[in-house]
Amino acid sequence: MRKRAVIAVLCLVALGVAIALSLAVGSRSIDLGTVWQALTDLDPQDPEQLIVSELRVSRTVIGVLAGAALGVAGALMQSLTRNPFADPGLLGINAGAALAVVIGLATGLATSYATQVPVAFVGAGLAAVLVYAIGARGAAAGAPVRLALAGVALTALISSVTYAILLLNDETIEQYRLWVAGSLTGRQNYDVTALAWIVVVAILAGLVASRQLQAIALGEDAARALGVSIGTTRTAIILIVTLLAGAATAAAGPIVFVGLAVPHLARALVGASLPWLLVISALGGAALVLVCDVIGRVIAPPGEIGVGITTAFIGGAIFALMARRMKVVEL
């Protein structure tokens, strides 16, 4: 218990450092004193303080929201499917949200941010149900390879439909290719209050449901004996994951592997206790997304690399190494 609390505090400190970096580092480095001044006592005449308050604060808030949402969504999916490779990005849930947004852009139904968000939720929800049905049910359920393949197959299918729509609409390509790279920039005018509420409520709901979910992880019979309603819990978890993944995708574009790598590292730190795992995954996910975003800002001057690209690079490598370390019987 004490060890876990210490780890949680350390993660909180790491997140604080990541937030400070995200506010200070960029194509124009700003010292922390100026950052603090911009946050507490803004001087509208100072361009550096304006950069912080107008651009970097919203970018940091979106990064924290998306990272925490993806970390928790990954941890919940991995527990639900009892599968170490479950990740909302890998399983095509983000791709479903992306397809829904592209359909919205192409038909003119979802050109504004306010309409894109609900559309992204619908897409994420449909993809979540479909991939769960393919990969997590039936005779061979639980084999990690199967779920991963089902997700990739679904992603491939969704992507080719997305490409087809894009090829018929030149204007949509321009909006889409920036959105799809998972960028935290260019979103400073959006009001993220609603998304923030969704993420906070969904994470709390995940914490509440974690006891039931942990009982199911013991086996369905054991869970029934403990008085847990299996169907209701599963439906609730899928709903929570959809909300989290949809919110993250709407806010920051499709980001893969945060939901895979973060719970994995968190489990190594705090063990299998689900409530702790969710807390650490939320903190760690937020820190990872911010750090990846900062790396993307400085690695290729004068341009920037979208955070979705940085996370895919780092996460893809972690995934391949995980596969290498697993024993064949576990696959």
Place this chain on the structure above:
Amino acid sequence: MRTLTLGPVGITTHRRTFAVGLIMSAALAALLVFALMQGQSNITVLDSLRAAVGIPVGAPADFIVGQVRAPRALTAVLVGAMLGLSGAILQSLTRNPLASPDFIGISAGAGAGAVLTLWLVGATSLWVTAAGAAVGALTVAALIFALSFKRGIVPLRLILAGIGMGFVAQAATQYFLTRMDVHEASNALGWLVGSVTGRTWTHVTVAAAVLAILLPPVLWHARALRTMEMGDDAARALGIRVAAARGMLAVCSVLLAAGAVAITGPIGFIALVAPAIALRLTRNAGVTLIPSALMGALLLLAADQVAQMMPTTVQLPVGVFTAAVGAPYLLWLVWRASRGGPA
């Protein structure tokens, strides 16, 4: 049972497999003739066939059939066969119907290589793009083998390493796309869906050469492949050198996919669906290589005809239509899995 012998190689087939293979070959021939005929100008069957094999018959047919339709159709046939064969090998090795070279990073690597070349050099010729794609596919393939090699190649580990590398390659592709201007990006997206338009006799020759090089070692190991489906121990007991055969087959499967993707771009779902259909038609217990290749050729050629007949303003790449074949199959796998069946 029936055995066809050709020198030292003997292929044993069931009577039904043989009959299905013959029917598929006939259907493929018929579809090929249709592909040569289909289009705006009226050219007779005989003239089409003559023009396709290079006998001069007159102005429109020589060019339209001889230089446009024939190479396009033959590219579709050869690439379809390569994809079908590649998918059949991979699905048999992993004993998983969802395994397909599209999903293990080969296509993604080719895509990253091609988009990088398009970004750096521009759309100068299909060959430059193809070379970039081939380099990308082979680089990713080498990385996958390096990551999954641990006392021999373990197919399941190969798939997972491939999925991871695929995401890395896709991230690279997306980075390149954000750096290009809109027209280049649109062009690159078209390549990324996969298409057989504008393919020439040189493409046909390259595809035929890749197939001619890789088909003999695959057929040579066909019996080993079928025996390994019964389990490694059983195969060893029957005198199969499991590690060597598996390594050889995995390399052939990956190279077939890499060759296909370099020629046409990543055309999805043929490698996933063709072996499954072939298996059901032949009602074989195990993998059927030649019917899978024939089925791949049939599917890709048919999808390309549908793509040409669509009344859209822009001709959609054939990859969109192969995805339309893949979708119902995936949904069927869902339906079967939800009823507790294997998938």
